[in-house]
Amino acid sequence: MTQLSVSSEAATAIKCGLRLMHLLGLVLGLGAATLIDLVTCKFLVKGGVHEEHWRVIRFSSRIVTVGLVMLWISGLGFLAHYALFAPANLGNPKVWAKMAIVGVLSLNGVYIHRRVLPFLKSRIGRGLFDGLGARERSLMLASGAVSATSWFVPLGLGAIPQLNFVVPATTILLGYATLLALAISASTAFGHSLGHQDASGAREQTF
DSSP states (O other), X not given: OHHHHHHHHHHHHHHXXXXXXXXXXXXXXXXXXXHHHHHHHHHHHHSSBOHHHHHHHHHHHHHHHHHHHHHHHHHHHHHHHHHHHOGGGGGOHHHHHHHHHHHHHHHHHHHIIIIIHHHHHHTBTSOTTTTOOHHXXXXXXXXXXXXXXXXXXXXXXXXXXXXXXXXXXXXXXXHXXXXXXXXXXXXXHHHHHHHHHHHHHHHHHHO
């Protein structure tokens, strides 16, 4: 009886620790990713990339990585906790939908670190999109749209416990994919509009 009580208390403590890590990772990642998006928007408004802004983005990207790692550790920890103490929770579709979304977030993070951040660094002292084609502009803006959507959706899912064991994972992921498509379409349209503005400016300078 005592052993069962101790095991139950330990399980509760572990779950609380995992929940705290999960929330902290979400706050760090979402906050830093939002800051990166805001600073990037400032580049578009100001028309140039500055050294101090690049440093903010580089530091914020490291915070995003820390937040993402914390999400993975806590997420896998929850799966292990469920398997040991509450196997029924493994049947919650929302759990698996969130894991899939974090997977997309991770892949997008790899792309940002390998392509977007080096690109931003190379733009110090220049306009963000100077001499860039429509495809390159769209890819860069789309990565930001994927990042923002993939951070906010898990936050929303966590805030709606009514979805637990009710909504299939396919439905959740379909809703997520729809939001993702809308965000990418909007960012792509914005990228094309920037290209038209640049072309108009070039024609005016020619005249």
